[in-house]
Amino acid sequence: MSGDKKTPREIQDLAAVAEEDRVRADFYEFLAGLLVRPADTAMLRRLSALSGDDTDIGRAIEALAAVARSMSTTTVRREFNDLFIGLGRGELVPYASFYMTGFLNEKPLARLRQDMARHAVARAEAVFEPEDNIASLCEIMSGLIRGRFGAPLPLPAQREFFATHLAPWAAHFFSDLEAARASVFYAPVGTLGRLMIEIEREAFRLGGGTDP
Template identity: 35%
Template sequence: MAEELARAEVYGLLAELFYAPPRGELFEQLRVAVTEAPTAGAFLETHWSEVVGAARRLSWAEINDEFVALFGGVGKPEVCVYGSFYLAGFLNQQPLVNLRQDLQGLGLERPPGVLETEDHIASVCEVMRYLIAGDDAGVSNLAGQQRFFNMHLRAWAERFCEALAEHPRADFYRAVAVFARDFFAVEAQGFDLLEV
């Protein structure tokens, strides 16, 4: 159960960081976060340490400016955060339609006032968090997590992370991207074991 909670927390953290720069309490939590894993040599330990190190080294204003430079601004952002772009080459394509159908089947919909489409990396991470930590065992179970991950995250998350990590303006978000890439790889391996 502790492992499931940890997975849900990582998805929740990634959702927050990819939706907006870390503000207030989250920024302070990152700056004082533990960097040593409970098990020595854990796969994600090094890249998590880099996320924490970047939060300690940079000011909130610097991270905010980086977020705006990478994901904001007028027109096309420097790094696209939408799955349709990576899967179909354009925004608002069939992958978004498929995702919306699956979200409807889960009883989920985009909240009023949210402008980003459901294939935003933050939104997809938030759905994974829900599928892990939700109370409805009919929805929140390993089979549902595996299906959603394979259908809506696996095919494009690595490309998104690589594009972000390689961007010359990325510093804090380079660390986040590398950590996210490795976390998604661990998730993929775990889900592959379910198929054996």
């Protein structure tokens, strides 16, 4: 995904994003980076240096750091292929349309494309897979919070995007990723994703309105 070059006004808007929202954006971006392609040597090195704490997220980070220290890029690439690519299809199909309808390229993708156009989110030229991939959705959510595609999206609009495109299926996907037969490196990634979706769902619920 890509947005236009930021104007001075947009840079000013970005500086005004609350610290807790920058943390949210960073977490979504972190998940997107882990899910868009297999981790390379530099990423494994960075992950190996992470440390957590005595919280659910902290323990998942510790687990991810431990597997990053124990695995090679070749092993991670093989696991990524087994999970998401496979011979014809991987163990998991990380697309909103599939989880929500049982088929690819269905109405959830059409709704996403409409909302991407509404929020000035453009598909990256080098990306050919459907935009409702979990990595793309995490990247878009990060950009909407941070103001990558213009002014930072107000919380009610963030909540609407989350409720439409992530809440109906992402926690289910991340739970499947935790439990997948092929998951070793990606099991704690699944835990982190599931916890993030649960935290976001609860935060938006407490903010008022219908639970996403």
